[in-house]
Amino acid sequence: MAVFSSFSRRLFRKQFPLFSFYFSFSTVSPSPPPIRVALTESVGRAVFTTRPIAAADLIHTASPAVCHPYSGRASCYSCLAALSNSQPLRAPFCSQHCHQRSKGYYDVEMKANWVAFDDYCGSRGLKYPFLVKRLACMVIAGDARSDTLDILQPANFTPEMVSKMEEEFVLLRNAFAEALIGDDHIAFLTKQWYINVLARIRINAFRIELVGGLYEDLLSLAVASVEAEAAVGNAVYILPSFYNHDCDPNAHIIWIDNAHAKLKALRDIDEGEELRICYIDASLERDARRELLFQGFGFQCNCSRCLHGD
Template sequence: MTPLLRTSRYLSPKFKKIILQSSLSTVSTTNHGGDSPSRLGPPPIRVDFTVSAGRGVFSTRFISAGELIHTANPVVSHPFLSKCDVVCYLCLRRLKPGHCTEQFCSEECKEQSKAFYELEKKADWFVYHKYCSTHGLKYPLLVKRLACMVIAGAASENCLDILQPAQVLPEIEEEHSLLRTAFEAADTTEESLKFLSNQWYANVLARIRINAFRVEMVSGLYGDLLSSALASVEAESGIGNAVYILPSFYNHDCDPNVNIIWMDNVHARLKALRNIDEGEELRICYIDASMDFDARQNVLLNGFGFKCSCNRCLSKD
């Protein structure tokens, strides 16, 4: 994991303190145009305020098309319920046929998950999972995983506070009650569950809802993925969701200059789709960029709470 002190070098002073308290992990390359870094170092970016979209990510030098800008590990991830038997329970890597190391692809993933996984195994999640499946809910699974990590001491209860929350949330009392009941039935101490209030659940879910990424493994050649359209075509079906810190600071554009991809696990790679000038804001596309204008506006407004005014939308392309 990259030291957090290194992370602080490429942030505006306004963000250094809060980032240093978060679970950010990034690796960058200084080998322009290559995917294998010649040495580790801070990415060529900085996080700062934009004129109209809150926080944003900006380049600190010229970035060439195809360049690997940085990578990121998630704060929390969880496979889709339908994929739990075919992907690693931690890194979401597809398991080999006949794999028998419980739900993990390697001893390393098993060891990294040991604290929270032992806690998860003690609880009966049938009712909670059934509720999520019946109502088509995916983000409560991330809340469950994060709660296990907090109880196990693998994460802080406020590790997602730095992220922007959704403005409106559906009723969460029932799912919060089901989560807490599952822990209590597993004899989790009241002291350990002190943080797990209705308010904590709502605050975490509000941040997960608009910051979680749908993880799709790319099957094509990494070096050839120079357009979001190609990445979409070459991607397999989604296998889970993950929340990252730095990638969540990227604002949206329907014609992005950066793409986020996953090669074989939840370790995310952000790559330039075209040449990017020093000082230019880096943007990714939150949705399927192939949708028409009306569809994009509808999804962004209802799913993310904003009306897009990028150049592509202004021209109603």
């Protein structure tokens, strides 16, 4: 998908059995977040409030299922936080905690020679294959399951698009094989697995833009995230990917110092109201918004703002 601003993301239309449940994501209090996920007839899976939420309240936070920094950015290899100038390049972690929690997949990655894979993806401006590489390392290390992202909605790839992914897949698998990682450890790494994971990453990856510092109000955070131009990498989440789109959203995802996402209320929200975020730059004109949403996410936006021509 195209990379959009942090006023962003995700629509889900895949049909699942009817469900309604709570997620135990971290919040500012030990109580569960005030949300439930349910299946709707109009937009499929959606997130709803279970109590009134005040403007600027933190609804919940979420850690990424998988993330990866952009090449050339001085970012922690684990949480994408900025590295200090004194941080050694051979240990690209912001803290001992990040180093320890990432040791498994990082050790796997360090066994392989990634020059061919990195050069191929870098020369073509490809970012999402690096997330697939990270997830593959996590699976090999036992830090994640091979079906970690299966719950997420996949993009639809044409046969031509799939054929273009053949070489990057071969380079990825060869890097592991040449590192003498046993066949039993990479049995999951088939071309079909690669395509399936990439299809989910394509429409569910968030571009992480850190605003940094301390902000007193939500407006300042929103403005800072747009003006900072501080994109440090990409990440895929589970719960934040369940939020549907609206060009006049009632919630917004922000990142302060690392890839831990914070879902904040943009206005007062009633109990039972659906929580929605904006996948693109909300300041664009209607036709531009609709075109971006159709090209990037495959749907025609019929939110109230678009229907009224705003």
